[in-house]
Amino acid sequence: MLEKYMELMRLRFLMMLAYRVNYYSGIIIYSLNIGVYYFLWMAIYGDQSSINGTSSVQMATYVAVAWMSRAFYFNNLDREIAQEIRDGTVAVQLLRPYSYVLGKGFQGLGEGVFRLLLFSVPGMVIVSFIFPIQLPSDASTWGWFAISLLFGFIINTQINVLTGLMAFFILNNMGMIRAKRVIIDLLSGLVIPITFFPGWAKEILSYLPFQGISYVPSTILAKGVPLAEVITFLEVQLIWTVLLWVPIRLLWINARRRLVVQGG
Amino acid sequence: MYSIEAQGLTKDFKIVQSREGMKGAFRDLFDRQYRTIRAVDEIDLRINPGEIVGYIGENGAGKSTTIKMLTGILQPTSGDLKVNGYDPHGEREQFVKTIGVVFGQRSQLWWDLAVRESFRLLKKLYSIPDEDYHRHLNRLTEVLEMGPLLEQPVRKLSLGQRMRCELAAALIHQPRLLFLDEPTIGLDVLVKENIRRFLKQINEEYGTTILLTTHDLSDIEALSHRVVMLDKGKIIYNGGLPELSKQWGGGPRLYLELKEEWALSALQDFTKDISAEWQHIEGRCYRVGLTGPDPSVSEVLSRVVPHASIKEIRIEEAKTEDIVRRIYQEGVPHA
Numbered sequence: 001m002l003e004k005y006m007e008l009m010r011l012r013f014l015m016m017l018a019y020r021v022n023y024y025s026g027i028i029i030y031s032l033n034i035g036v037y038y039f040l041w042m043a044i045y046g047d048q049s050s051i052n053g054t055s056s057v058q059m060a061t062y063v064a065v066a067w068m069s070r071a072f073y074f075n076n077l078d079r080e081i082a083q084e085i086r087d088g089t090v091a092v093q094l095l096r097p098y099s100y101v102l103g104k105g106f107q108g109l110g111e112g113v114f115r116l117l118l119f120s121v122p123g124m125v126i127v128s129f130i131f132p133i134q135l136p137s138d139a140s141t142w143g144w145f146a147i148s149l150l151f152g153f154i155i156n157t158q159i160n161v162l163t164g165l166m167a168f169f170i171l172n173n174m175g176m177i178r179a180k181r182v183i184i185d186l187l188s189g190l191v192i193p194i195t196f197f198p199g200w201a202k203e204i205l206s207y208l209p210f211q212g213i214s215y216v217p218s219t220i221l222a223k224g225v226p227l228a229e230v231i232t233f234l235e236v237q238l239i240w241t242v243l244l245w246v247p248i249r250l251l252w253i254n255a256r257r258r259l260v261v262q263g264g
Numbered sequence: 265m266y267s268i269e270a271q272g273l274t275k276d277f278k279i280v281q282s283r284e285g286m287k288g289a290f291r292d293l294f295d296r297q298y299r300t301i302r303a304v305d306e307i308d309l310r311i312n313p314g315e316i317v318g319y320i321g322e323n324g325a326g327k328s329t330t331i332k333m334l335t336g337i338l339q340p341t342s343g344d345l346k347v348n349g350y351d352p353h354g355e356r357e358q359f360v361k362t363i364g365v366v367f368g369q370r371s372q373l374w375w376d377l378a379v380r381e382s383f384r385l386l387k388k389l390y391s392i393p394d395e396d397y398h399r400h401l402n403r404l405t406e407v408l409e410m411g412p413l414l415e416q417p418v419r420k421l422s423l424g425q426r427m428r429c430e431l432a433a434a435l436i437h438q439p440r441l442l443f444l445d446e447p448t449i450g451l452d453v454l455v456k457e458n459i460r461r462f463l464k465q466i467n468e469e470y471g472t473t474i475l476l477t478t479h480d481l482s483d484i485e486a487l488s489h490r491v492v493m494l495d496k497g498k499i500i501y502n503g504g505l506p507e508l509s510k511q512w513g514g515g516p517r518l519y520l521e522l523k524e525e526w527a528l529s530a531l532q533d534f535t536k537d538i539s540a541e542w543q544h545i546e547g548r549c550y551r552v553g554l555t556g557p558d559p560s561v562s563e564v565l566s567r568v569v570p571h572a573s574i575k576e577i578r579i580e581e582a583k584t585e586d587i588v589r590r591i592y593q594e595g596v597p598h599a
Contacts (some may be wrong), residue, residue, distance in 0.1 A: 007388035015376050091337045092372050097361045097389055256353075257339050260277060 005106040012110030037063045061133040062222040066190050068120040072151040075108040078177045081164025108157050139193035144230050148217040151237035156213045158244040189215025209240040267473040268311040275304040303329040306495035314471040315599035318484035327477045364434035368446035369524040373418040378592035382413040390437035404432040460486045481585050518552040519578040530592035534567040
């Protein structure tokens with residue numbers, strides 16, 4: 001049962017290897033982002049050693065971890081699904097004996113694992129030499145981080161799938177896809193950690209799924225959170241992964257019913 | 265059990281009607297008008313295991329829509345449908361394991377991967393046991409001459425090469441039922457020939473049921489046991505090819521060149537008790553159309569020869585293509 005999805009994942013991994021230019025340009029883009037946000041935050045800190053209970057070293061670590069995590073959880077499934085709906089290839093995929101949505105999810109995971117291994121891990125080593133960051137040394141923190149990062153991947157992928165499937169109803173949803181990307185980068189705590197948002201915004205964000213994508217895993221690793229709080233974090237993430245299945249299911253069932261195959 | 269059993273199968277599409285002009289465009293934003301189009305209109309279809317059925321019709325007659333319903337891609341608007349004993353749309357994941365599909369205009373192979381990788385993935389997807397997989401792949405490789413293609417990425421294959429791989433991909437899990445939508449489109453004569461031979465072979469060897477749509481009627485002539493003809497979403501003919509020719513007056517035609525010119529009425533007199541239609545073409549050339557239930561060329565000749573000496577004879581079999589064209593142009597005649 002799981003075997004076919006693992007195979008889909010493996011193939012995506014192989015396909016990523018085939019597109020090397022993407023890989024190299026990705027390294028440059030992510031290094032630039034980490035550099036830019038590092039210097040920006042250091043300018044904000046100035047002489048202060050701590051803002052909002054976050055020290056400048058913790059902030060630098062947060063920036064590095066958040067961007068390297070993004071390499072793992074980020075994928076273009078939304079674009080891919082929308083494209084397949086528009087050109088009708090989704091029909092061909094429906095002839096295969098696996099769930100389209102789950103298949104896509106695992107392909108996204110293949111992509112994530114590729115970037116994690118060939119990109120985030122070596123990138124993190126290099127960054128730790130250049131910038132003064134402090135990574136925890138105990139295995140349990142890394143373990144919690146890994147679990148939380150996987151949840152972050154699932155939530156982000158679910159939102160991507162939802163956005164992509166909207167193409168069934170709005171044939172050109174490229175605008176929506178772009179808007180979604182910016183919203184996620186902002187509201188997930190990638191650009192600004194959630195603790196830096198004003199109180200009312202924090203309140204609202206705590207009811208949204210986005211913090212589970214970036215803020216939660218990055219905070220666990222960069223700030224060292226007590227175990228009780230880690231558990232609460234993971235619970236919230238778990239609840240969202242379950243909740244997000246509902247609209248995906250509904251959308252998918254509805255979409256299959258009204259599928260019109262473009263071009264014959 | 266039938267391979268395909270459809271009763272009153274219907275598919276409606278809703279199409280957005282755009283209004284005219286700027287004002288219309290604004291109105292469309294808030295209140296859209298839809299028009300319903302019936303692509304497939306209550307068709308009944310039964311196909312037995314092991315049959316090869318040709319499914320023909322003009323562009324837009326509803327062929328592709330039917331195939332997409334039969335393969336579980338589209339949900340029928342109404343009607344009962346059982347394919348291989350499954351409800352194709354409702355039990356999709358289970359159902360698709362029992363069928364193979366080739367769309368001539370859409371590749372199902374993974375574009376960036378070597379052909380062999382695609383097959384490997386299919387093996388996992390269909391959970392084919394190792395032994396069956398190797399035996400079957402070797403056989404397909406041999407018959408479809410795919411040996412040199414296996415290591416190439418799909419995007420580098422020519423159309424003919426790709427088509428052979430598509431066929432192999434559709435058959436690797438040994439489905440009981442094979443759907444072919446325009447399988448020979450754009451292929452050269454030799455490749456077409458090969459593919460037809462192959463299809464016949466698997467039909468005879470494994471008893472695979474085949475439903476194919478095509479514009480190339482020679483495919484159907486070469487393969488099908490039965491033809492189903494569709495027009496405007498309705499089945500207008502369902503039966504054998506020879507009967508189709510007979511039913512729609514496409515018997516053979518006899519071209520005669522006589523030694524001297526005869527009056528048409530005199531010639532008609534010779535054959536007045538059999539159904540032969542005489543036509544004067546020019547000079548001493550005549551055409552005889554044989555339309556009746558069982559007309560024979562020799563019968564006509566035996567009537568003519570005692571009276572008039574014949575210089576040259578040419579017999580032309582009615583081409584399916586002509587018959588089909590006539591049906592489309594003139595609608596359903598005396599069916």
